[in-house]
Amino acid sequence: MNTKRLWMVATLLVAALVLAACPAPAAQAPAAMEEKAPAGEAMDEGPCAPAADGPLAGIDPRGQTIVWWHQHRGSREEKLAVIVEDFNANNECGIVLDAQNQGGYNDIRDKVNASTASGEQPASLIVGYQNDQAFYQLNGVLADFDTFIDDPAWGFTAEERADFFASFMEQGVHPVFDNQRLGFPPNRSMEVLYYNQTWLEELGFAGPPTTPEAFEEMACAGAAANGDGTGGYILRDDASAMASWTFALGGNVLNEDNTGYVYNGQATIDAMTLLKRMFDNGCAYFFTEGYPNPEFAARRASFTQGSSSGLPFYANDMVTIAEEQGRDMDVWGVTAIPYTTENPVQNIYGADVMITAGPPEQELAAWLFIKWFTTPEVQARWVEASNYFPTRAGTEAHLSGYVEENPQYGEALALLGYGAYEPQLISYQAVRDAAETAFNEIMQGADIQATLDALTETANELQEELMGEVE
Amino acid sequence: MANEALAGRALRPQQADPAARRAALNQVIIYTVLTVGAAAAILPFLYTVSVSLMNLTEATGGRALPSTPQWSNYTEAWRDAQFSLYFMNSVKITLISVGGAVVFCALAAYAFAQMEFPGKSFLFTLLLSTLMLPEAITWVPNFITVSWLGRISPIPWINNWPSLTIPFMASAFGIFLLRQFFQQIPRELWDSAQIDGSGHFRYLITVVLPLSSAAVMTLVLFGFVGAWNALAWPILVTTSSDWRPISYGLLVFLDEAGALLHLQMAGAIITMLPIVVLYFFTQRHFIEGIATTGLKG
Numbered sequence: 001m002n003t004k005r006l007w008m009v010a011t012l013l014v015a016a017l018v019l020a021a022c023p024a025p026a027a028q029a030p031a032a033m034e035e036k037a038p039a040g041e042a043m044d045e046g047p048c049a050p051a052a053d054g055p056l057a058g059i060d061p062r063g064q065t066i067v068w069w070h071q072h073r074g075s076r077e078e079k080l081a082v083i084v085e086d087f088n089a090n091n092e093c094g095i096v097l098d099a100q101n102q103g104g105y106n107d108i109r110d111k112v113n114a115s116t117a118s119g120e121q122p123a124s125l126i127v128g129y130q131n132d133q134a135f136y137q138l139n140g141v142l143a144d145f146d147t148f149i150d151d152p153a154w155g156f157t158a159e160e161r162a163d164f165f166a167s168f169m170e171q172g173v174h175p176v177f178d179n180q181r182l183g184f185p186p187n188r189s190m191e192v193l194y195y196n197q198t199w200l201e202e203l204g205f206a207g208p209p210t211t212p213e214a215f216e217e218m219a220c221a222g223a224a225a226n227g228d229g230t231g232g233y234i235l236r237d238d239a240s241a242m243a244s245w246t247f248a249l250g251g252n253v254l255n256e257d258n259t260g261y262v263y264n265g266q267a268t269i270d271a272m273t274l275l276k277r278m279f280d281n282g283c284a285y286f287f288t289e290g291y292p293n294p295e296f297a298a299r300r301a302s303f304t305q306g307s308s309s310g311l312p313f314y315a316n317d318m319v320t321i322a323e324e325q326g327r328d329m330d331v332w333g334v335t336a337i338p339y340t341t342e343n344p345v346q347n348i349y350g351a352d353v354m355i356t357a358g359p360p361e362q363e364l365a366a367w368l369f370i371k372w373f374t375t376p377e378v379q380a381r382w383v384e385a386s387n388y389f390p391t392r393a394g395t396e397a398h399l400s401g402y403v404e405e406n407p408q409y410g411e412a413l414a415l416l417g418y419g420a421y422e423p424q425l426i427s428y429q430a431v432r433d434a435a436e437t438a439f440n441e442i443m444q445g446a447d448i449q450a451t452l453d454a455l456t457e458t459a460n461e462l463q464e465e466l467m468g469e470v471e
Numbered sequence: 472m473a474n475e476a477l478a479g480r481a482l483r484p485q486q487a488d489p490a491a492r493r494a495a496l497n498q499v500i501i502y503t504v505l506t507v508g509a510a511a512a513i514l515p516f517l518y519t520v521s522v523s524l525m526n527l528t529e530a531t532g533g534r535a536l537p538s539t540p541q542w543s544n545y546t547e548a549w550r551d552a553q554f555s556l557y558f559m560n561s562v563k564i565t566l567i568s569v570g571g572a573v574v575f576c577a578l579a580a581y582a583f584a585q586m587e588f589p590g591k592s593f594l595f596t597l598l599l600s601t602l603m604l605p606e607a608i609t610w611v612p613n614f615i616t617v618s619w620l621g622r623i624s625p626i627p628w629i630n631n632w633p634s635l636t637i638p639f640m641a642s643a644f645g646i647f648l649l650r651q652f653f654q655q656i657p658r659e660l661w662d663s664a665q666i667d668g669s670g671h672f673r674y675l676i677t678v679v680l681p682l683s684s685a686a687v688m689t690l691v692l693f694g695f696v697g698a699w700n701a702l703a704w705p706i707l708v709t710t711s712s713d714w715r716p717i718s719y720g721l722l723v724f725l726d727e728a729g730a731l732l733h734l735q736m737a738g739a740i741i742t743m744l745p746i747v748v749l750y751f752f753t754q755r756h757f758i759e760g761i762a763t764t765g766l767k768g
Contacts, residue, residue, distance in 0.1 A: 067710070074551075074723050103706045103722065111707055114614035123710075290730045294531035317527065324528040 048093035051153035056364060063094045064365035067123035069102040069111065071351070072386070077101055079385030087372060095365045097125075105129065105351065112356075116141055121358045124366040127351050130171050130424030133182040136354070137174065138469065143355040145172065145181040148367040156371070163376075163392040167419055172352050176426070176467075183352025184370055187379075187388030189309040190419075191244040191347040192412055193337055194293075196302055198330035199225075203302075208335040212249070212274050215303070215338040220283040222302030230300040232283040234292045235275060235443065239435035240422060241305055244347035245271035247420040248337040254423050261423065261431060261459035263438070264452040270340075272439075272448045279443055286443075297321040299330070307349075308334065308412045311387045315408070334412050348419040350388070389416055427462040434458050523736035530733035541733070548737040552720035553712070561699055561717040564635050568698040569691055571640030576690060579641065580649030581675045585661065595650075601643045610707060613638050617708060634708040635716075639698065645690045652686035652760070653679055688753045689760030696746055717742050 050060045072080050084099045100123070102108050109132055115122040116139050128136070136142050149155045164185075172183030193215075195208040200218060203225060209215035215233075223232035242263075243253050251267020254260070262268075278284035287295050292304040297317040314332070322329035336344030355366045372378060379390045380398035387409060390396065396413075403410040422428070438455040442448055522530050524540040549555070582588070583595050617638065621628030628634040656679055664674045680687065702718040709715050721742060724735040750757065 069710075073725070100710050102710070103719075107703070107706045110610065110703070114611050114707055115618075117611050118615040118618040120618055289531065290732050294527055294732070298528055298532055300532070320526075321528045324526050 046092070051151070054152045055147060056151050056154055056360070059360045059364050061093050061095060061361055061365040061368055064361055065096040065098060066125060066362055066366045066369065068097060068099045068125035068127075068353075068366075068369075069108050069123040070099060070127045071101065071104050071108060073101055076386050080382070083373075083378065083381055083385070087369060091368070091372065093365065093368060095368060097369050105132075112136060112141065122356050124356055124358060124362050125369070126354050126356060128183070128354060129349075129351050129429075130174075130183060131426055131428035133172065133352065133354060134174055134176060134424070134426035135429075137177050137180070137182055141356055142180075142182045143357050143363050145184050145355065145367075148355075148364070148371075149181070154364060154367065154371075163394045164374075165391055165393065165416075167421070168348075168391045171421060171424060174424075183354050184374075185350060185391040186353050186370070186374055187382065187386065188348050188350035188391055189307045189388055190412055190415060191240055191305065191337060191349070192308050192334040192415070194296055194304045194306065194310075194314060194332065194334055196296065196299065196330050196332050198332075199299060199302055208333065209338050210336070210344075212270075212338045212340065216274065216278055216283060219278060219303055220281060223281075223283045223285075226300065229282060229285055230295070231302060232285060233278060233303040234287045234295060234301045234305070235279060235284050236292075236305045237286075237436050237439040237443075239432035240307075240347060240349060242268070242271070242435050242439055243422045244305070244337050245275070247345040247347055248339040248341070250339075250341045250345070252420070254425075258423075259425075260463055261425075261456055263435065263456040263459060264449065268452055269448055272442050272452065276442055276448065293317045294321060296332075298325070305337070308389065308409075309387055311406070311408055311412070315406075332408070334408050336415055336418065344415060344418045345420050346415050346418045347422060348389075348416070349422055389413065425463055426466045427459070430462050431459040434462070519736050519739055522733055523740050525733050527731070527733055530736070544733055544737040545741065548724075548734045548741060551734065552723045552738050554717060554720050554738070554741060556712060557715060557717040557720040560714055564632065564701075564705075564714070564716055565695055565698040567632060567636040568639050569694040571636060572642055572645050572694045573687060573690060575641045576645035576649050577675065577680060577687070579646045580653055581671070581679060583646065583650045584653035585656075585679070586671065598643050598646060602647070607703070610704065613704075614707060629708055630710045630714060632714060635701075635705055635714060636698075638704075639694070642694070645694065648690055648693075648760070649683065649686050652683045656682055685756045685759035687760075688756035692749060692753050692757050695749055699742070699746060 048062050051057045070080070080099060084097050088096050102111055105128065108127055112122045112126055112128070112132075116136070122141070133142060149161065168185040168188055169181075171185065173179055173181050193208070197207065199222065200207065203218065203221045205218055205221070209218055219232040223230070225231055246253050246265070246268045249267040249270050251262075251265040253263055253265075253268065255262050275284060287301070291310070291313065292301060292306070293310060293314045294317050295301050296304045296314065298321050311334070318329050318332060336346055339345060353370055355363050355370075357363070373382070374392065376390075376392060376394035376398055379392065379395045380402075382388070383390050383395065383399060384402050387406075389412075390399070399413075403413065423431070425431075434455055438451050442451050521536055523544055524542070525534065525537040525544075526541055529537055583591065583598075617628045617634040621631075621634070624633070626633065628637075660678055661674060664678055669677070699716070700718055701716060705714070705716050705719065712719075721735065721738045724731045724738060
């Protein structure tokens with residue numbers, strides 16, 4: 001390397017530093033974004049003035065800027081931005097919400113943990129699952145929602161409170177942490193079975209299956225029609241899928257007092273036996289090249305299983321692929337996971353929003369946004385933007401037009417009353433990985449009973465280990 | 472005819488030579504293994520290119536080639552992923568990271584290679600031991616460090632270029648790579664430089680670095696690839712798109728329940744192009760650098 005080249009490298013470095021210095025960063029770290037409420041006597045009255053009494057007396061949310069770390073991307077993020085813009089322009093308190101995509105759930109978890117470790121408050125509002133809440137609260141990261149919900153000035157009226165589906169609300173309550181309500185449900189999704197009605201009719205079936213036996217028969221007929229290893233049901237090795245099958249066959253993955261795991265119950269064994277048999281007979285197969293919706297849309301699978309939040313992607317792929325293949329679009333729909341119980345038992349899940357512990361003014365401002373975001377009118381807008389399910393009954397009155405336009409959403413919505421829930425134990429994140437591994441081992445030929453026994457033991461050991469830290 | 476007969480006679484003893492036959496067989500085996508290895512390396516790349524030119528049906532249908540190349544996938548991917556913004560961010564992050572890495576690694580490597588000081592071996596061993604740590608282990612300590620530095624520095628570090636670049640300027644791998652190369656420079660050159668009145672810094676700039684262009688280019692390439700492909704750390708230390716890199720743009724093609732595989736692949740090709748171009752220009756130095764620093768197996 002001669003001197004000229006060295007100078008060139010040095011010049012490049014200087015140029016890069018200058019280039020970097022040019023645009024001033026628009027956003028700052030959350031902690032730096034805290035704004036003081038404008039001081040002044042004139043602001044002590046009006047619709048957003050501090051309450052005179054109650055637990056939140058004297059706390060002034062006006063003029064606060066709050067940051068929300070969420071996981072929504074693409075068109076969902078764009079539509080959320082419109083809703084947030086509406087809040088920022090019209091809320092009487094002058095609160096400014098800065099909604100920021102921070103990657104996926106895992107990225108947000110990493111950010112929260114890193115912020116906590118560095119002694120900084122994460123964003124005022126964060127997104128995460130129920131087991132995340134328990135983990136965060138080991139360090140006292142979160143605020144208790146009941147403080148706000150029950151407040152006479154800022155909380156819900158009895159009527160508003162009763163409008164929320166009780167089971168969704170209870171998911172965020174943590175007995176381990178003195179029954180604090182650490183999460184609040186802005187929306188929910190459900191594990192559903194996607195089916196191709198047109199194809200089923202061509203195969204001689206009237207409609208989707210309700211029992212495991214009918215499901216197996218239809219999937220095998222689809223597989224026989226294609227004859228190339230596809231055509232049947234695409235296996236889903238996720239822990240949520242394993243829990244869904246267990247629920248549908250009358251079991252649970254939690255013990256009776258909800259303190260430990262039972263992955264070796266009869267329902268789970270029956271579910272794994274069914275899926276393994278279908279896999280061995282070529283009636284079910286793994287699709288590992290991404291999400292299964294295009295495979296379903298291209299008639300390479302008669303059934304797939306997944307979150308109801310995938311509905312818009314299925315709808316889009318059904319149209320696109322039918323156009324690309326020059327044929328009419330198949331009629332398709334969603335139904336309950338085939339069940340042996342009297343009624344369907346559907347796995348309903350979804351992340352909560354959480355308020356992080358910080359200045360009381362910020363906590364209150366964050367709550368006021370959540371309260372607004374879950375009003376029936378706004379929730380209906382969010383449902384239409386995201387295809388998630390609402391978490392309060394009053395929202396449905398605002399969705400009639402949307403359900404008519406999106407019949408598959410209506411089918412799934414009708415199943416909302418048959419909910420069951422996955423564990424919210426502190427160890428569930430790690431247990432999910434173990435369950436996925438066990439599922440794959442079974443499909444590769446491992447003994448079902450022994451594998452599920454081992455999974456149960458591992459899961460309970462993980463739980464005991466983490467609970468030891470809590471205590 | 473006479474010549475052919477002579478040649479035939481001359482070849483016959485060689486063909487019968489078992490050593491020559493073994494050598495030829497070895498060559499065949501080596502070339503076969505290399506060909507399989509090359510194919511294994513190039514096939515995923517060709518698959519990516521092929522899928523990037525397909526429509527959605529073809530992309531998920533297991534086809535090898537697109538029926539009609541969909542060149543519009545590239546413009547669509549560029550637009551959807553906001554690559555205009557993220558591309559420039561990545562250029563800035565990479566230039567600063569790589570420039571800084573060359574400066575700091577060269578200084579540290581020179582000290583380890585050419586200077587004597589107490590605890591040198593211990594410090595070098597300590598430095599090498601950090602190579603054994605998985606990257607994810609360093610995230611939280613590094614985050615704590617950059618957060619603290621941001622609090623005491625006049626410019627913010629979080630969501631700004633310092634947190635994205637400075638932690639990667641003194642890389643243990645870069646120091647090791649340059650130190651291996653610097654050690655091969657004859658001691659006599661340093662003696663001569665001293666006679667000419669040169670100090671360590673001038674000797675490093677005028678003699679050592681010019682002789683080490685292969686190693687420096689290797690460091691540049693490794694640093695470029697690392698900075699260009701980074702994703703987890705940038706997400707951790709940024710809160711908005713202002714400083715997010717090009718790899719973040721690719722995330723837009725993934726969602727909770729849907730992925731646009733053909734656009735994802737087109738986006739992947741766009742993001743890897745700068746690396747391919749850089750390698751094309753630096754491959755001679757890169758191969759020399761790898762071969763002469765003891766990094767090859």
